Amino acid sequence: MKQKIIVIGSGFGGMAAAIRLAAKGHKVTLLEKRDQLGGRAYQYEINGFKFDGGPTVITAPYMFDEIFQAAGRQRQEYMTLVPLDPFYRIFDAEGRPFNYYHQMDDMLAEIERFNPSAKEGYRRFIERTIAIFNAFHPYTDKPFLKLADMLKIMPDVMRLGAFQGSYGFVSRFVKDEFLRRVFSFHPLLIGGSPLDTPAIYSLIVQFEKTYGVYYALGGTGAIVNAFGRLMDELGVQVHLETEVAEILINGDKVSGVRLADGSRVEADVVVCNGDVAFTYRHLIPTPYRKKYTNRRLDWLKYSMSLVVIYFGTKRRYLDSQLHHHNIILNQRYKGLLRDVFSGRQLPEDFSLYLHMPTLTDASIAPPGCESFYVLSLVPNLESPTDWAQMARPYRDRLMQFLEDNYLPDLQANIVAEHQIDPRHFQNTLNSYRGAAFSVQPTLLQSAWLRPHNRSEEFANLYFVGAGTHPGAGVPSVLASGKIAAELIDPTPVGVKEKVYV
Ligand SMILES: Cc1cc2nc3c(=O)[nH]c(=O)nc-3n(C[C@H](O)[C@H](O)[C@H](O)COP(=O)(O)OP(=O)(O)OC[C@H]3O[C@@H](n4cnc5c(N)ncnc54)[C@H](O)[C@@H]3O)c2cc1C
Known part of the structure; x- marks a missing residue:
């Protein structure tokens, strides 16, 4: 039976579920708070540079292939993945590079x-x-x-x-x-x-x-665009800048959603790609929640947060030691991880991930320019750090470090820049405590012990995305979309295509 399905959120988990369900003939409406698709994979365009906001390390291409095949399409007609080797260049505290092949x-x-x-x-x-x-x-x-x-x-x-x-x-x-x-x-x-x-x-x-x-030519944003095109072809109704304020409950089922503008949209099934903790806390009124009470949500452990600075330079750095994916390790290791994950304090020191995609794909920056992002692990908002005060000095410290050690004259050459910190994850992406990856993947928060893909409280509410099983990361959230779609409609993939032929 064809069902009316609402998907809240356009991260990879949400889009994967929407595509699979639309391919099976369901009437799918996707509601996204932001002005573009992608969630954490949002692509920023600034002064001719394209900066991927989040995921850059792409693996398991078969999982993308499966999604296009579920819709009777070939992935290669929508996007191009190119292999990287070494996968990573990892620098020790003295700056010696190890190529991870x-x-x-x-x-x-x-x-x-x-x-x-x-x-x-x-x-x-x-x-x-x-x-x-x-x-x-x-x-x-x-x-x-x-x-x-x-x-x-x-x-x-x-x-x-x-x-x-x-x-x-x-x-x-x-x-x-x-x-x-x-x-x-x-x-x-x-x-x-x-x-x-x-x-x-x-x-x-x-x-x-x-x-x-792999790297997707055009950046991870090209994968988002490919999914966007596919959703369009399958008739998914996509509404951007449309925030869901409440999931409507009727007994032990959900009946639709109320939007931030007050309007209501009814549905037979709701698939939520919003952060699972934020959703239970803010979109489902307390009296309806038996398992995911505020107390239980506070008891869960959440991932760290991040500061990410996207920057473009008016010169290239082809003579640097850097590769496409770089990890720059600090001397202090266990102590640094404990500071970040305990949430006690913002450490003075840092280990960094530095993305330099223009080495593989010059088309994402203006001619003669280089595009980067630098990412630093920081505590989530359980920590008392005042980011309104700290964002600028923290940025200056990271940039000075990169200028002194890897990118000479960096700051004089920057022509595009954007920065996010834990406030972005909390306020823009609706992530509880500003966690960058939602529920932490500890042993006691994995598999059956992680929030389930079918709500443990409402029969026709499903969850996809980083906070659910199997976890964060692009392959996992794509898998969550597959799991939810198959729970909603177990009809084997391909049956619908045969009917049309
Ligand atoms: C900086 C960074 C780098 C990363 N690097 C990698 C990497 O290299 N490789 C990798 O595999 N993974 C990486 N990850 C992890 C990966 O990006 C995420 O786990 C994954 O993309 C999350 O997808 P998701 O399906 O959970 O949805 P999200 O991307 O979290 O999207 C959820 C969407 O829901 C929307 N939403 C939330 N609430 C509402 C509401 N009430 N109404 C409407 N819309 C709403 C949000 O606006 C958002 O668009 C990275 C993450 C970050 C932050």
Whole structure:
């Protein structure tokens, strides 16, 4: 039966669900608060530069392929992905670069350059991550609605030691301190501390090794545009600058939404891509909530937040040591992570991710110019930091560091700039406590223990996106869209296309 479905939010999770449901013939309306699609993948255009707001490391292209195939299309006709190798260039505190390559032989040669005695441990670490990938990959796009779903995976979690924190897990195999950091940073891509995020998430390492790391020509914004075009072709009604103020409840079901302008839109099903904690707290009135009470929401752990500065320069930096994806590690590691994730204080020091996409795609900046973004981990808004005061001095510190160490004369050459901080995540993206990645991926907040893709309170309310199972990061939120769409309509993909033929 065709249903009237509302999708709240146009992040990758929301768009993936909208496309899959529209492809099955449902009448889908997508409501987005901002003036453009993409959520965290919003693309800013400033003085001729295109800056991807969020995700830059794209992996698992098969997940994009599946979405286009679900709609009877070929992904290649909508966007172009180009592989990157090395995936990352990681600098130690002295500025020595480690190239994190795709292939094992290249990695071993690179480890040899740093510390030959770490090669054997790395081999064993990779063998274990392959075992983790093989055990858990089949579950990454399946719902965890019942305790039994969780119990099924627990024997493998125990057998593979996948409950241990990622950094500790790597340390069992690799003794070199810098290389431990190099092989355990991946939880940061999904909002977790390498010290606490269970090694089950090291399947991300194997996602990258198995499927590669890619860049979409035109930036991640080109993927957003491709999804936008596909939604248009499938007849999804997209309303931008349309904020949902309340999800309307009728008994144990939802009946639609009330918009910020007071109007109401009815629906048979609501799929929410808004932050799950913010949604329960602000869009569903307290008396209706039995499980996700304010108390319970406060008890959950949320990810860190970020400061991101997008900047374009009027000169190129082709002679620098930098690569497309750079990670610049600080001397202080565990202490820095604890400061950021405990939310106690804004640390004075920082480790950085520096994006330099014009090395791969000069078309996203004016001729002769270079485009960057620099990202620093900061506590979420549980911390007392006053960002109205701190934003400018913090920016100056990061830029001075980059100018002194990597990009000579940087500040004299900047011709476009934009900055976000935890206030952006809270106020623009409606994320509880300004967390950049929503609910933290701890062991007690994973799989069945994470907010479910079908609401635990209302039969026809579904959740997709970073705060739900399987978690944050583009592949995970695409998977959440698939899970929700299949729970809503389990008709096999392709059946509708056959009917039309
Ligand atoms: C700076 C940064 C860098 C990142 N880098 C990577 C990376 O390299 N690789 C990777 O895989 N992942 C990365 N991530 C993580 C990844 O971007 C996110 O986990 C993912 O994009 C989140 O998608 P989502 O489906 O949860 O929706 P979101 O992107 O969070 O979008 C939710 C949307 O809902 C809208 N919305 C919220 N409330 C309402 C409402 N009431 N009414 C209407 N609309 C509403 C918001 O405006 C927003 O557009 C990064 C994240 C950040 C912030």
